[in-house]
Amino acid sequence: MLNKIKRILIGKPLKSYELQGQKLNKLKALAILSSDALSSVAYGPEQILTALAVLGVIAFWYSLPIAVGVLxxxxxxxxxxRQIIHSYPQGGGAYMVAKENLGTNFGLIAGGSLLIDYILTVAVSVSxxxxxxxxxxxxxxxxxxxISIIIVIIITILNLRGLTESATVLAYPVYLFVIALAFLILFGFYHVLTGHIPESTHASIGTPVMGISLFILLKAFSSGCSALTGVEAISNAIPSFKEPSAKNAARTLTLMGCILGALFTGIVILAYLYGVTPSASQTVLSQLGAEVFGRNGFYFFIQGTTALILILAANTGFSAFPLLAFNLAKDKFLPRPFTTRGDRLGYSNGILTLGVASIILIVLFGGNTGNLIPLYAVGVFIPFSLSQTGMIVxxxxxxxxxxxTKLAINLSGALICYLILIIFFVTKFEKVWISLIFLPVILAIFHRIHKHYNAVGEQLRLDVSKKLRxxxxxxxxxxxxxxxxTTVVEQSILYAKSLSDNVIAVYIGFSQEAIEQMEKEWEAWDTGVRLVTIHSLYRSILRPLSKFIDTIKYKTESSQARITVVMPQFYTKKWWEGLLHNQSGTLIRAYLVRTKDIALTTIPYRFKK
Known part of the structure; x- marks a missing residue:
């Protein structure tokens, strides 16, 4: 039943050689990897106005020079x-750049920040x-x-179906959003040019503002930079592109930048000209749509496409998170399961982890986008800064x-990114301080995982010069x-005798009467196998069995004898029938596997009715 449900939800398994068919062309990649950056147009300009709103609407003209800085x-x-894409065509983005040029710890900080960023991408976008x-x-x-939780579950299932299939479905809303905003901007400027809005709706550029300070302007600028989240995603997902992957990724990145710049500029200017003010119950885009078109069909079209791209912007996280987790796992800093492809050739463990983590985050923050965006932006600008520094080196x-020339580009980017990080921590410390706890914890986890894998590798490494024969x-x-x-005990004894002539049956009884009865029945059965009986005063099976095994190991230590425990175990025909029986065998196996250096074999017996 579960397998049938799985097939309905994610489709039939794909063969390994079909992987090339899961690669993205530029149009699909633009939709699935740029949706996060493009969707930030819906809240980036609003964040600028929110920061300036403390001084009143008269200060909104400052949104124009701030927008220039963002551009x-x-x-x-x-x-x-673009330089990173051509220098590191294997993908990995800021993690690979920082690790190679600044050292492992800086790479892990960038990688950890990006992992958090992609979780926040899903949470912020869906919220x-x-x-x-x-x-x-x-x-x-x-x-x-x-509503947010249901949406995350749906997007997770879509991504489990495979990159190409999800891109095909999700490309339409992204391009519809771009078209809708293009119409909004064009008609908005048409109304401005034809005098359909009164000049009194906005303050003139250069109007003096009481209380304005560099602190407020920098806070507004850093808030507007939230519109740049997702720019790095393409550099992390280069392997997802069709060949030539690096060239296609660079062109997609450039196209995304042009579209993002045009939409962001248009919305900021229109919001200023129409005198739109931030509202807790209605977004800036909603207000602009109502002003330009009225609350008619086109207004709802804009709202619908905006909602869709904000939701589907989560796909950027679902596309990039599994690939970044793969790179970290390949370097032994994350669990190995992140390197495994699922039925549909995607890194399904990464997809599922991202879905669960983002749902937890949405619940913890109550779906409040305003609370998530500052932390989200910090998660973006830390890898931004480290990648720029790595390229400088x-x-x-x-x-x-x-x-x-390349150095000048990266040096300029590094200076601006570090400045924005400082601004975030100074102006919004109460919302981003938690990142100062997350990053060291994640760094410690990475190193602990790496230490474990190194220890395992050291212990499993074999000297093949010593011939097995x-x-x-x-x-x-x-x-x-x-x-x-019983029948299952009979099978177990026969199997044990095929392994060795030295077989010991162990019976643990809770009373002397039970032990005496067992010894009589065993003698009558005439198995040719020695029976050892142990009286358990505290009705425990694990402790007496464990002590017996330790005794055998101690007595045979000089001969280096190997010990094998053969566990009889029956299995019911229906799963629920297993609940009617005690699971002592399962508990014994789990205990012995974790505590004893022995071989353990299970002899199953399956009931037919």
Whole structure:
């Protein structure tokens, strides 16, 4: 039943050689990997206005020069990440750049920040998309968290179906959003040029503002930089592109930058010209749509596509998180299961982990996008800063042709990114301080996992110069715990005798009467196998059996005899019937596997009715 449900949800398994068919062309990649960056147009301009709102609407004209600063940083990041794509075509983005040029710890900080960032990508995108839905339908506002959780589950299932299939489905809403905003901007400017809005709706550029300070302007600038989240995703997912992957990724990144810059600029200017103010119950885009078109069909089209892209922006996280987790796992800093492809050739363990983590985050923050965005932006700008610094070190060390120009690009980006990080921690410390705890903890976890894998590798490493055929086989003592004389015990004894002539059956009784009865039945059965009986005063099976095994090991230590425990175990025909029986065999196996250096074999007996 479970397998049938799985097939319905994620489809039939794909063969390994079908992997090439799961690669993305530029149009699909633009939709699935740029949706996060493009969707930030829906809340980036609003974040600028929210920061300026403390001074009143008269200060909103400052959003224009702040937008120019954001566009300059966007240009620098696009140029920089194009260089990263061509320098590191295997993918990995900031993690690979920082690890190679700055050292492992800096690489892990970048990688850990990106992992958190992608979890936040899903949480922020879905939360913001839900906000767009409830802006159009206020009666749904009390169900924000529930709606967000359902959406994450749906997107997770879509991604488990495979990258190409999810990209095909999700590309349409992304391009519809771009078209909708393009129409909004064009018609908005048309109304401005034809005098359909009064000039009194906004303050003139250069109007003096009481209380304005560099602190507030920098806070607004850093808030507006949240529109740049997701720019790095393409550099992390280069292996997902069709060949030539690096060239296609670089072109997709450039196209994404142009679209993002145009939409962001248009929305900021329109919001200023129309005098839109941030509202807790209605987004800036919702207000602009209502002002330009009225609350008609096109307004709801804008809201619908906005909600869809904000929701589907989570796909950027689902596309990049599994690949980054793969790179970290390949380097032994994350569990090995992250390197395994699922039925649909995607890294399904990474996808599922991201889905569960983002749901937890949405619940913890109550689906409040405003609370998540500052932490989200910090998670982006830490790897931004480290990747820029890593590329600076790379150009200074290698000095390829034209390295001074490349150095200037990365140096400019690094200075701006570090400045933004400082601004975030100074102006929004109460919302981002938790990152100062997360990163050291994640770094410690990475190193602990790496230490474990190194220890395992050291212990499993074999000297093949010592030929296996030259190694003497030691005596094998086989112990068979029994609870009575049954068919499954018979099978276990016969199997044990095939392994060794030294077989010991062990019966643990809770009373002398039970032990005496067992000894009589065993003698009558005439198995040719020695029976050892143990009286358990405290009705425990584990402790007496464990002590017996230790005794055998101690007595045979000089001969280096090998000990094998053969466990009889029956299995019911239906799963629920197993609940009607005690699971002592399962508990004994689990205990012995974890505590004893012995071989353990299970002899199953399956009931037919």
């Amino acid at each position: 300059i940083l966007l240009s620098v990041l696009i140029l920089s990440y 913001a998309g839900t906000d767009a839905i409830t802006s159009a339908f206020p009666e749904l506002y009390p169900y924000n968290v529930l 790379k150009w200074v060390r290698q000095r390829p042709k034209g390295w001074l 030259d190694i003497d086989m030691k005596e094998n003592i086989v112990i068979v715990p029994i609870s009575g004389i």
